[in-house]
Amino acid sequence: MAPKRVGIVGYGHLGKFLTKAVQERPDLELAFVWNRTTSVLHGEVEGRYICENLENCSQFSPDLIVEVSHPIISEKYGPMFLNTADYLVGSPTALASQPVEDALRAAATSHGLYVPAGAFWGAEDILKMADRGTLKGLKVTMKKHPSCFKFEGELKAKNEQICGSEAVTLYDGPVRGLCPLAPNNVNTMAAAAMAGHNLGFDVVQGCLVSDPKLTDWHIVEVEVTGPQIAGRNFTVKTTRNNPADPGAVTGSATYGSFLSSVVRAGGRGPGVHLC
Template sequence: MARRVGVVGYGHLGQYLVSEIEKRDDIQLAFVWNRTLDSLKGKVPEEKILKDLNDFKDCHADLIVEVAHPDISIQYGSLFLSHADYMIGSPTALADISLESALRGAASGHGLYVPSGAFWGGEDIKKMADRGTLQALKVTMTKHPAAFKLSGKLKDINDTVTDTPVTLYEGSVRDLCPLAPNNVNTMAAAALAAHNLGFDKVQGLLVSDPSLRDWHVVEVELWGPGDIAADRAFHCRTVKRNPATFGAVSGTATYASFLSSLLAAHGKGPGVHLC
């Protein structure tokens, strides 16, 4: 029997997911909700448009996928988990300690799924965290200034970038997430995979590079067993160049990765799961 999927959000990623779901036989569309309902008319079958998100349970979704904004998890995350599995497309929301605790508690009957997105090597990092051998993790994300949606001091710095790369932020992922909630979901996924370090100890570096018009670059660097100070510890560094439309928040390859995560988001039972 095909799983029923509800999609919350109809931006570029939401549109892609709805289109792909409708092509498949193993999953079917339960509902689509968007803050601006007019954007759904003529694009989504009328009977699949959910006008009031509070009525989501009437659609009997097996999996609800958020691709809208971190605020959705704040308002509805626990409610979603009381009726269905929930895939959180904006895991930066979990940098809020109280929300992470609430959703972990709510995931007692259904699964809370975290998509890997642009994060590379998540399962391997989680295995090291499970064994307690992961000592440090740093994620560097470099994008064109136009690809950032920032707030506060980071926005002010990014607005001054002209012709040379500028470091916008370097420090804990927890402090970064509220300042760049749309841009650093990759880092949030890393902090969840590296659960023995968490949001406070996983380090994030955000770079605005005006020469990077067609790519997003994500570098993941980790240290495992051994003596880091003496440079005798296990060390791995990966660099991924993700093609991206100019000014886009997400790279092109992230869309297909997200669909793969959606298809994998089932059958793992209660708790928090990478997918």
């Protein structure tokens, strides 16, 4: 079987890691790399792999296009990507915009739209519950050091005002309202909203806690509520401790997890898939 040709959109920390990892695996082959600032790529990526303009990405014959840049990429280029290849949306907070989600779902007719589970533990089981309509509640709580958050608007000011050692809850409500305020931090929550599709972005809950004491970890808690059985609700709660230094937006374990998603993505046909 020929290796899967992967195009990488974005060359930050995760994009660099993926570019190197893809070239080291026999089951993957680098198709192209794009970055908003092309000069960053010169000297680090062979010229034959550099895509100067995303409008021309089909010329590199990718089997899978992987976005690890910014949510705006899916809005601007997602449907075009899906006309070319399978598409893995590495910034699923983009899907909190209903028009963007609708456009990508509509475009996923000949290729698949893939959403990485990332730090969302139990994603496949929750997807099965959503498919059966038995998922009744889903909440994701993320706890990080204040320096690990990258916010927009009101949350940025609220986080900057934290002093002392006490944890502060910055947001507790529907995931749809949180994604535009923290597009780089809550991709796990967006993945949860896609997995729990019978609830969606308006019903799946997200909670962000800024904790100055968390100098070594990113903590992700997932609370699942299922149907009543003999008068009692089925519930599951998981806690994931991801090693991370202060200032790190992405935890250490995320890199390997994302590479696994790249390996799993593709070949499942049209529609939306978790990976």
